[in-house]
Amino acid sequence: MKIKIPSIIKKQIIALTGFLLSGFVAAHLLGNIMIFFGPDAYNSYAKKLMSLGPILYLMEAGLIIIFLIHMGFTITLVIENRKARPIAYKKTPSTKKRSIATRIMPYTGTLIFAFVVLHLLDFKYNNHYGMVAGKLQEGLYARVYESFTDPLHSLLYIIAICAVSFHLTHAIQSMFQTFGLSSAKSHPYLVKISITIGVLIALIFGSLPIFVMVKEKAAQKPKVSFYDTSKEVMHNET
Numbered sequence: 001m002k003i004k005i006p007s008i009i010k011k012q013i014i015a016l017t018g019f020l021l022s023g024f025v026a027a028h029l030l031g032n033i034m035i036f037f038g039p040d041a042y043n044s045y046a047k048k049l050m051s052l053g054p055i056l057y058l059m060e061a062g063l064i065i066i067f068l069i070h071m072g073f074t075i076t077l078v079i080e081n082r083k084a085r086p087i088a089y090k091k092t093p094s095t096k097k098r099s100i101a102t103r104i105m106p107y108t109g110t111l112i113f114a115f116v117v118l119h120l121l122d123f124k125y126n127n128h129y130g131m132v133a134g135k136l137q138e139g140l141y142a143r144v145y146e147s148f149t150d151p152l153h154s155l156l157y158i159i160a161i162c163a164v165s166f167h168l169t170h171a172i173q174s175m176f177q178t179f180g181l182s183s184a185k186s187h188p189y190l191v192k193i194s195i196t197i198g199v200l201i202a203l204i205f206g207s208l209p210i211f212v213m214v215k216e217k218a219a220q221k222p223k224v225s226f227y228d229t230s231k232e233v234m235h236n237e238t
Contacts, residue, residue, distance in 0.1 A: 007080065008178075010073050015178040017070035018171035024063060025168060025201065035208055039132070039141040046140040067116075074109065105170055108163040115160035122147060133219035149216045154209035161205040169198035 031049070034042040049056060122143075129138055130146030148154050172194035176182040182190050 007077065010077050011174075011178050014070060014073050014077065015171070015175045017066050017073075018167075019175040020066050021063075021070060022168050022171050025164060029201065029204060032208060033204065035141065035144065036211065039137065039139060039145075042141040042144070043139040071109070071113065078106065104166060108167045111160060111163040112167060115163070119160075133216065145212055145216075148209040148212035151213070154213060157209055158206045162202055164205075165198040165202035168201060169194045172197065 031045050034045045052059075123140065126143060128140050128143045129136060130142035130144070131137075131149075132142050132145050136142075148157070173182070173190055176190055177187075
């Protein structure tokens with residue numbers, strides 16, 4: 001027997017799973033900022049995660065299930081809405097007021113899916129070696145560092161992070177609206193808070209590749225000591 005799930009339940013499931021995924025993004029951010037404190041801090045964080053063993057695998061499995069549920073119900077709801085409305089309605093003032101994040105949700109969602117797959121292949125299932133300031137080093141820090149020294153890789157990463165931020169902004173608003181936790185009075189504040197969180201996520205995550213590229217650029221500059229400059233001055237005087 002085929003079980004028919006009401007649209008409102010599907011929307012609630014999408015909102016709840018989206019909110020849980022947002023929590024993962026926040027937790028992931030706390031770990032990623034370790035890159036600002038150098039290889040020891042970042043690699044230590046990575047080793048602590050790996051030391052969780054079976055617990056980490058359960059967490060990853062749970063995250064994959066949540067992600068698939070979110071994506072599956074979203075696709076199902078979009079298809080159902082299009083079938084129920086084969087001819088697009090005329091735009092009304094309410095549809096025009098939809099935020100940019102809401103309007104581009106299908107595109108940011110697709111981009112995020114592709115980003116997650118490539119991100120895992122690049123960092124989790126790749127060898128943990130990389131060039132840091134011209135030296136081959138071992139550890140996740142070195143792998144991430146070398147990836148971010150590539151301008152194209154960094155640009156694609158920043159674009160994907162912007163997509164995550166847009167999606168996250170909508171997810172927070174959708175969670176409160178779908179469960180009836182937002183009112184006409186509180187909604188403007190909810191919008192401001194969600195946009196602030198989205199912008200912060202974009203700025204902090206987006207600053208990671210920029211930080212690495214600036215650091216690598218500084219490391220490549222030839223260091224001139226005071227002793228060398230003194231000798232050059234003395235040579236010119238003679």
